Amino acid sequence: MSTFKTLDDLDSDQRVLVRLDLNSPVEGGEVQDNRRFERHAETVRELAEAGHRVVLMAHQGRPGDDDFVSLEQHADILAEHVDRDVQFVADTYGDDAIEAIESLESGEILLLENTRMCDDELPEEEPEEKAETEFVQALAPLFDAYVNDAYSAAHRSHASLVGFPLELPAYAGRVMQTEYEANSAMATREFDGQVTMVVGGTKATDVIDVMNNLGEKVDRFLLGGIAGELFLRAAGHDVGFDVDDMDLFDDQWEENHETIESLIEERGDQISLADDLAYEGPEGGRAEVNLEDLEEKDRPYLDVGADTIEAYEPVIHDSEAVFVKGALGLFEDERFSNGTVGVLRAISETECFSVVGGGDTSRAIEMYGLDEDDFGHVSIAGGAYIRALTGASLVGVEMLERN
Numbered sequence: 001m002s003t004f005k006t007l008d009d010l011d012s013d014q015r016v017l018v019r020l021d022l023n024s025p026v027e028g029g030e031v032q033d034n035r036r037f038e039r040h041a042e043t044v045r046e047l048a049e050a051g052h053r054v055v056l057m058a059h060q061g062r063p064g065d066d067d068f069v070s071l072e073q074h075a076d077i078l079a080e081h082v083d084r085d086v087q088f089v090a091d092t093y094g095d096d097a098i099e100a101i102e103s104l105e106s107g108e109i110l111l112l113e114n115t116r117m118c119d120d121e122l123p124e125e126e127p128e129e130k131a132e133t134e135f136v137q138a139l140a141p142l143f144d145a146y147v148n149d150a151y152s153a154a155h156r157s158h159a160s161l162v163g164f165p166l167e168l169p170a171y172a173g174r175v176m177q178t179e180y181e182a183n184s185a186m187a188t189r190e191f192d193g194q195v196t197m198v199v200g201g202t203k204a205t206d207v208i209d210v211m212n213n214l215g216e217k218v219d220r221f222l223l224g225g226i227a228g229e230l231f232l233r234a235a236g237h238d239v240g241f242d243v244d245d246m247d248l249f250d251d252q253w254e255e256n257h258e259t260i261e262s263l264i265e266e267r268g269d270q271i272s273l274a275d276d277l278a279y280e281g282p283e284g285g286r287a288e289v290n291l292e293d294l295e296e297k298d299r300p301y302l303d304v305g306a307d308t309i310e311a312y313e314p315v316i317h318d319s320e321a322v323f324v325k326g327a328l329g330l331f332e333d334e335r336f337s338n339g340t341v342g343v344l345r346a347i348s349e350t351e352c353f354s355v356v357g358g359g360d361t362s363r364a365i366e367m368y369g370l371d372e373d374d375f376g377h378v379s380i381a382g383g384a385y386i387r388a389l390t391g392a393s394l395v396g397v398e399m400l401e402r403n
């Protein structure tokens, strides 16, 4: 159970500083709407409707990257979800920001500029150091309360996440609450029946680390994606190698092959690997090959095959809890969506407790017409979800608990 205060504990008529995670895909300079806006809108609407003055902070991208852009577009997208005006000021804690904050009326909402455009935000330092920064010291006196709703960024010891709770009474927002509870379930709940984890995606190093830590908690691992191919490579199959200018396998193999080999040796009976794989056939359609018949080492494999899906589905149906981290194939291309969608559909058909994590993977739910309500929880967190699965604490959550 969480031990932090929530919006239920907030006094009325407060000047509230709220940290959201609106970090989003940016395509050709356009910020893409996504589940994060919809989820955070719930917290923001609740605060505005209660009559608080609501000032929002969030980050976008990392300095130097193409998606490191202003939050101006985020304000418009958020406004649509909140169904209220969201003002924007292109400043974090300077005179313009302070003026905009001070002129806010009850029930109004203001979004400040990308926190990572402020020098004090990023270097990961102790919360006490972050609390001493100019950024925190300038803003905190303008508020009565701080709300952290950014569960998906709570693993970062950045000023906007850990500095303010040392200066202001701190509360968890609604997203923080629900994400915390669902994502910590692997670590905090006891399940009577089978616990299954679907492991895929491109960040093999992260998920292999999780597998290494969760062998006692998880009964069955169903593998696909890049991690799945690396396990097949360790088992002696001619897959899991970078082809042409790919950069997915070889480095991750170097980093992880010893862990993979020991996992296969010690926990092989808990780990299910693909029997067949899909690739782009000569006519451009989906083609499949059984592992026994693999001849070509040089071709990219983009999904698990039909036999594998048929073998994974009953495992899901027999599970009491299923946790998903990563897609089983390149589902954004419909030809290679069968594995990911097959597994998600099987989860949606059962009554099991389920959490689907990872920003990319969870996109498959709406892309292929599945109903989010048929899943226990669809997380908007990536790195924080990975940490929560293994029971590692998140510094942003710790600060709420300390407060």
Ligand SMILES: Nc1ncnc2c1ncn2[C@@H]1O[C@H](COP(=O)(O)OP(=O)(O)OP(=O)(O)O)[C@@H](O)[C@H]1O
Residues within 6 Å of the ligand: 200, 201, 202, 203, 204, 224, 225, 226, 301, 302, 303, 325, 326, 327, 328, 329, 330, 331, 332, 357, 358, 359, 360, 361, 362, 381, 382, 383
């Ligand atoms: N065989 C494959 N070849 C290429 N890409 C693949 C393959 N299998 C899965 N993927 C890709 O993996 C991506 C999802 O993996 P990722 O590791 O980014 O996970 P995530 O947990 O969903 O996201 P995040 O951690 O970024 O929130 C999907 O976009 C999918 O296209």
Ligand SMILES: O=C(O)[C@H](O)COP(=O)(O)O
Residues within 6 Å of the ligand: 021, 023, 061, 062, 152, 153, 156, 381, 382, 383
């Ligand atoms: O999108 C995310 O996963 C979070 O916002 C954290 O972003 P970061 O990895 O750039 O800190």
